[in-house]
Amino acid sequence: MRKKTFAAAALLAAATMTLSACGSGGDGGKPVVSVSEDSARHRAVTVLDQPFEKPDLVLTDTHGEKYDLRKETAGRPTLLYFGYTHCPDICPLTMNNIAVAKKALPKADQDKLRVVFVTTDPARDTPAELGKWLKGIDPQFIGLTGDFATIQAAARSVGISIEPTTKDKNGKPVSVHGTQVVAFSPKTDGGYLFYGEDASVDDYTKGLPKIIKGQNP
Secondary structure, eight states: OOEEEEOHHHHHHTGGGSOEEEESOOGGGOOOOOOOSOGGGGSSEEEEEEEEEOOOOEEEETTSOEEEHHHHHTTSOEEEEEEOTTOSSHHHHHHHHHHHHHHTSOHHHHHHOEEEEEESOTTTOOHHHHHHHHHTTOTTOEEEEOOHHHHHHHHHHTTOOBOOOEEOTTSOEEEEEOOOEEEEOTTTOEEEEEEOTTOOHHHHHHHHHHHHHTOOO
16 A cells, blocks of 8 residues: 655645546546646555644535534544535545445444545535435435535645636536545544545555554555
């Protein structure tokens, strides 16, 4: 497993350089993808020597109820990802990789794990839309939506940049967002691991048992 230690401050400074653009289609129906200048997002695992504080985030879940991230995930191993349901590639691949790896865990550990998907496109990702999309991946995954500015601030607090959804020259919606998954320890509630967009099922399968216990991979 590839891994490297980074200070959280350094990742915050580089946040604006760790973006991918995901569109619902471009020329010839192909997704719109930008090239990042920072290869850090491609590393399978980055271990932070200064963990991030879990965002103080209250949004709306797929049942239309308020969800307090800190309160609901306190003392639980948690994976946090910012993306959107209309993403043609990275977002569904990332969520499916986690879902496959999660199924390899003992049932008790599966129940402990919290996987939280926060939309970067709240205008289109209603609670019902999020619920339908996540149900097809893993019914236990938690989907959150709400005010974009609140979501953007929460993402930036853990070194991930997201931008408002715009349209490309063909009028297709494009959402630009960081592609990392942040893992939070059940012991400290600190975000101490970054999984890059190239993280495979095998990377998550190897890492999740240690995340459950609050150990570094």
